[in-house]
Amino acid sequence: MVLKLLIIPLMILIFITVESTVFSYESPLIFGTELERSVKEYQKVYDMGKAIAKCEGYGKAGAIPTRLNNPGNLKAGYPSDSQGHTKFKTSISGWNALHFLLMTRYANKTPLEMNRMGYASDQLWYKCVEFYLLKL
Secondary structure, eight states: OHHHHHHHHHHHHHHHHHHHOOOSSSOSSSTTHHHHHHHHHHHHHHHHHHHHHHHHTTTSTTOHHHHTTOTTOOOOSSSBOTTOOBOOSSHHHHHHHHHHHHHTTTTTOOHHHHHHTTSOSSTTHHHHHHHHHHHO
């Protein structure tokens, strides 16, 4: 599953980059530093997602994020539970939603900045995320 989560966004990224690349002798494709930078950026998003999921309790039996296939414990709309947490059909959908949010609204933000922007209501949430990021 982890491999699928990494390969699909990477394939999309390569397709988009290849489509927008002007083919010349100076830039034949996106190999080299540009691809390395893209992979490193996605790795940051992936690691942040794993740390957030850990702090939210994803993977623990009976925990809200686990039951709702929602590793980020997101409140993104219908369908949702009585507390407003979104229920995703599959865990992959939940991971994709979390990664999309991290790549858009919270791009290049630290856990503290995310906390201040309202990602979590618990003001110490960012410390948990930072703790797990250090372990990755």
